[in-house]
Amino acid sequence: MAQDPFAGKIAVITGAASGIGLALARDLARRGARLALSDVNIERLEAVAAELRAAGANARADRLDVSDRAAFFAYADMLAGELGPVDIVINNAGVALVGSIAALPLDQIDWLMGINFWGVVHGTKAFLPGMLSRGRGSIVNVSSVFGLIGVPGQGAYCAAKFAVRGFTETLRQEVAGSGVYVGCVHPGGIKTNIAASARTVELMPGVDSPEAMARRFEETARTTPEQAAATILRGIERRSPRILIGGDARVISGLARLFPVAYSAVVRKALEFATKSKNRNENPAAARS
Template sequence: MKSFNNKVAAITGAGSGIGQALAIALAKQGCNLALSDVNENGLANTVTLLQAYPVKVTRQVVDVAKREEMASWAKSVVDQHQQVNLIFNNAGVAIGSTAKGVSYEDLEWLIGINFWGVVYGTKEFLPYLKQSGDGHIINISSMFGLTAQPTQSAYNASKFAVRGFTEALGQELDIEKLGVSATCVHPGGIRTNIAKAARINNSVTSLGMDPAKSQDAFDKILRTPAEEAAALILKAVQKNSRRLLIGANAKAVDILQRLMPQGYQKIFATATALQARFLK
């Protein structure tokens, strides 16, 4: 897909962050938009920001963790736009907790959004993308889908799963040769609201960490603007890239994992312990 002009893109999590930035970047290139988010106010704000562009914009409040809502939305997108060419499975949430301390309820909540939301978005939109003959699936993983970190077992599990799912999907689409591709995106340190909205429980104190201070410290490493991330994602689609690393953090983590597939775990454990002491 070399041009987004007159295409139709569906975006989950479009009420803020990367989702909102993608919507604006695509509108500037003449792409029509179908937007969803669980936050109605955020979604309305994005639509307001798009009024300056001569493209068709539809919106729907959708919980990506509910398959029936995703199926209904996908059908609605095609009914309203007559086609769909791109699905950006972007919606995501975070939890800070030890593996022992995370509740089943929180784990199911996170996996429902971060992984099942990607699965539902992919499977419900894929038939329509194939009908277009020029389709692309963009699934947002994370640098946490490359390596594991203390307090991130739930988030790691979801993002590792997105990576595996998308890479297998991409190979299948290559074999089928039906005009649809898939890209797995690994952002690192993008300036969004995900850190502020993350659920952090007191189990992290068993690792010597202060929940509030740890959340603030994580928020400070989010340096890459969402607009920059969106631009890189769209370039990756145009290049038909299978994998995209965004930001110095993601690239450094990828190199470390390649050089030290086991040893990086000791480095991260030591760094986490030192950070906990420093933040006290």
């Protein structure tokens, strides 16, 4: 029986305390990888690492703010000294920020970009030189379907995820033939707590509270973190340049390719439909009148 391709590999996962990062950690642990897990929520992360170690995995947990450049590079140096060369880096940490571009304060945009974009840049730059010198390794950066299309109320998030996509697709071309694999992940709606934990500056059209926004996301998200993790690992095994997660991601990718400008009308209609559906559900008598 062939050995699992992830067995014995050293894998770095940011944002590993919950959501897709947690599911990746569990899946890679089951497959025999050695894990370097990081998150800003160290209490939750230590519980994750303890769970994995109890099941026989080799896992360490470190608090890391991916937006802190010096801290990220120090973290990479520490791992190199204690674990040896890193084989896989999955830049997964991310946050959400809701509000129109006109309403978003610049400091809030800076906060999101520091994590969602600069965190990816830091993770890439910290580990890429070693991979290039060895002629092997995998760098996987998590974008979003909002890195394929723009959506009202998600300007900062879209900007970061488009930036991740451009950065990653450029890197892939630059390292072609080096032995280093570069993949860009575009999840659709995943059942994580990202919407519930989002910073809300201004509510999206048709939503009257942050809680309602989180409920709407939960109702429309169709893919579990476990399914997302399995898709990502399959993409790494196949060295897929673009990893789409969920049927919604595949539809949105096709829509953006076929209608690179006109897709915005589809997005607008979808938001209007969601608003009307919400109003009908909350006030059926008015909807019939």
